Amino acid sequence: MTDSTARTVAPATGKLGVLCVGLGAVASTFIAGVELARRGMARPTGALSQLATIRLGKRTDGRSPLIKDFVPITPLDDLVFGAWDPVPDDGYRSCLHCGVFDKHEHVEPIREFLEGITPMPAVFDQQYVKRLEGKNVKTGTSKRDLAEQLRTDIREFKKTHGVERCVMVWCASTEVFIVPGPVHQSIEAFEAGMEANDPAIAPSQLYAWAAIKEGVPFANGAPNLTCDFPAMVDLAKREGVAIGGKDFKTGQTMLKTVLAPMFKARMLGVAGWYSTNILGNRDGEVLDDPESFKTKEESKLGVLEHILQPQLYPELYGHMYHKVRINYYPPRGDNKEGWDNIDIFGWCGYPMQIKVDFLCRDSILAAPLVLDLALFFDLAQRAGMSGVQEWLSFYFKSPQTAPGLYPEHDLFIQQTKLKNTLRWMMGEEMITHLGQEYYQES
Numbered sequence: 001m002t003d004s005t006a007r008t009v010a011p012a013t014g015k016l017g018v019l020c021v022g023l024g025a026v027a028s029t030f031i032a033g034v035e036l037a038r039r040g041m042a043r044p045t046g047a048l049s050q051l052a053t054i055r056l057g058k059r060t061d062g063r064s065p066l067i068k069d070f071v072p073i074t075p076l077d078d079l080v081f082g083a084w085d086p087v088p089d090d091g092y093r094s095c096l097h098c099g100v101f102d103k104h105e106h107v108e109p110i111r112e113f114l115e116g117i118t119p120m121p122a123v124f125d126q127q128y129v130k131r132l133e134g135k136n137v138k139t140g141t142s143k144r145d146l147a148e149q150l151r152t153d154i155r156e157f158k159k160t161h162g163v164e165r166c167v168m169v170w171c172a173s174t175e176v177f178i179v180p181g182p183v184h185q186s187i188e189a190f191e192a193g194m195e196a197n198d199p200a201i202a203p204s205q206l207y208a209w210a211a212i213k214e215g216v217p218f219a220n221g222a223p224n225l226t227c228d229f230p231a232m233v234d235l236a237k238r239e240g241v242a243i244g245g246k247d248f249k250t251g252q253t254m255l256k257t258v259l260a261p262m263f264k265a266r267m268l269g270v271a272g273w274y275s276t277n278i279l280g281n282r283d284g285e286v287l288d289d290p291e292s293f294k295t296k297e298e299s300k301l302g303v304l305e306h307i308l309q310p311q312l313y314p315e316l317y318g319h320m321y322h323k324v325r326i327n328y329y330p331p332r333g334d335n336k337e338g339w340d341n342i343d344i345f346g347w348c349g350y351p352m353q354i355k356v357d358f359l360c361r362d363s364i365l366a367a368p369l370v371l372d373l374a375l376f377f378d379l380a381q382r383a384g385m386s387g388v389q390e391w392l393s394f395y396f397k398s399p400q401t402a403p404g405l406y407p408e409h410d411l412f413i414q415q416t417k418l419k420n421t422l423r424w425m426m427g428e429e430m431i432t433h434l435g436q437e438y439y440q441e442s
């Protein structure tokens, strides 16, 4: 049954520019993967926007279209890619450097296409990413000036590529930990801070500001303080732009947000959760710096507190010891290994252990998230949904929410929220899973 409250969603006409901040492992794997999918050389596995169906109406109705047939998202053929990076490698060189895709099977056949993705000079400052040096960098008279240059880049990109709309996704390195300060509290204070080169304004914030000012939705795939403070949220609302973040939820944290709800659902206690990772890509090198690691650690640690609610269940979760480590270990490259040791307890307090060893591929897990985020943020924008897009928290380790609202971390609650939002957008009934109607006598 449809209802008349469907939102008006502008059609996905013309081309959509996907602007990646950073052209490293995640961004190059995303861009190359989309091109491989367009040529029928690989499947976009992991992308809900391409593969998932959505149930509409009752279980007995038999209506389960693909999401991409149900909501008007931009077809893959209409995506055009751009990027900024302080490292001047084009898409081809970046793919080879990162070593995620097989050179012969997946990189060489699309070499020409990848060589066409050349990074624009970045707004970059080593103060905020200590373990990185870059030559392909903008210079300017102030942070404001640099942000204005990004706005010009966006306009030029649109013109050169004949693009109707853009969306920006932060796929760049994790910046150092920044606590929100006075400069982040209002649009006026932030803009004055840009003029005055306030050190609390990191490059990522300049990209977010430039995107919003250009009417371009912005998604933050890293844990840095970028668009999750009052000035940026107010600006997004004022300009009518969709924003959200933060930190792609891919490997270990995705598992945590599946396992922890299970323990809580069955009222099993958790005494400790020790998580450690080894990875050897550039992201691992950047995170080897304690200040960037601190940003990541905060993002990873919050999840269990919120899911397990120790304040409601002090006996089960009040004394839990939670530790997260990330170790840079070059031989593994992008193929991260994440171990979890979980000490749980059950009936009458008897202890048990669970060990998880996830031999994953970081960028293979993250790339489909970039695609979904780009397509869904563009959809939200066309549906007139501005400000924080909490319905896309499914993709983030630290979902951005309205002030005072705790985030939902449970992966399946997030999935329900995402699908119900799509139903709501298109005027279809929400699915509550109540199901009494199947058992009523007629």
Ligand SMILES: NC(=O)c1ccc[n+]([C@@H]2O[C@H](COP(=O)([O-])OP(=O)(O)OC[C@H]3O[C@@H](n4cnc5c(N)ncnc54)[C@H](O)[C@@H]3O)[C@@H](O)[C@H]2O)c1
Binding pocket: 021, 022, 023, 024, 025, 026, 027, 084, 085, 086, 087, 098, 122, 123, 124, 125, 129, 132, 134, 170, 171, 172, 173, 174, 175, 203, 204, 221, 222, 223, 247, 248, 249, 250, 251, 281, 282, 283, 286, 362, 363, 365, 366
């Ligand atoms: N892969 C995953 O599973 C995953 C999950 C969650 C979050 N992330 C985050 O995604 C981001 C990208 O990861 P990656 O593996 O591609 O890292 P990467 O190091 O391979 O790529 C990051 C790129 O960003 C560039 N960069 C740094 N500062 C920049 C700036 N100011 N402007 C433009 N470019 C800039 C770097 O030069 C580099 O090429 C990291 O912050 C990472 O923590 C990744």
